[in-house]
Amino acid sequence: MVLGFLVTLTSVGAGAVGAVLLAYLYPLRLTPSRLVATDIVHAVPLALFAGLGHVVVGHVDFELLTWLLLGSVPGVWLGAKLSARLPQHYLRVGLALVLSVIGLKLTGLVV
Numbered sequence: 001m002v003l004g005f006l007v008t009l010t011s012v013g014a015g016a017v018g019a020v021l022l023a024y025l026y027p028l029r030l031t032p033s034r035l036v037a038t039d040i041v042h043a044v045p046l047a048l049f050a051g052l053g054h055v056v057v058g059h060v061d062f063e064l065l066t067w068l069l070l071g072s073v074p075g076v077w078l079g080a081k082l083s084a085r086l087p088q089h090y091l092r093v094g095l096a097l098v099l100s101v102i103g104l105k106l107t108g109l110v111v
Helices: 002-010 013-023 032-057 061-086 089-107
Strands: none
Touching: 013 032, 013 089, 032 061, 032 089
16 A cells, blocks of 8 residues: 555655565565576556556557557566576666666656
8 A cells, every 4th residue: 555655655666666666675685697587576566556446537549558568578487487597796786776866767857
């Protein structure tokens, strides 16, 4: 519920906010690959419920949805494969960069 509220309030994706919260709550227990996997598990139901809400009120462009799925599903698959094979150092650096950009975006310093 808190994650959904923060996503709505900031208009930043659930994955971005969720990753920051998980990294803050469990800094020593979560490896980068487990952090990403746990974040995805939280983001999928959130996106599903939000999407169903838009379907109910008729605000879904199904052509755009098809293109988004065609791009995102292979990206998720590739990301899952890479996160299992890459050394943790590279994943940590990548996560740090992404979370830093998200933090700057939330402060309004980056558009």
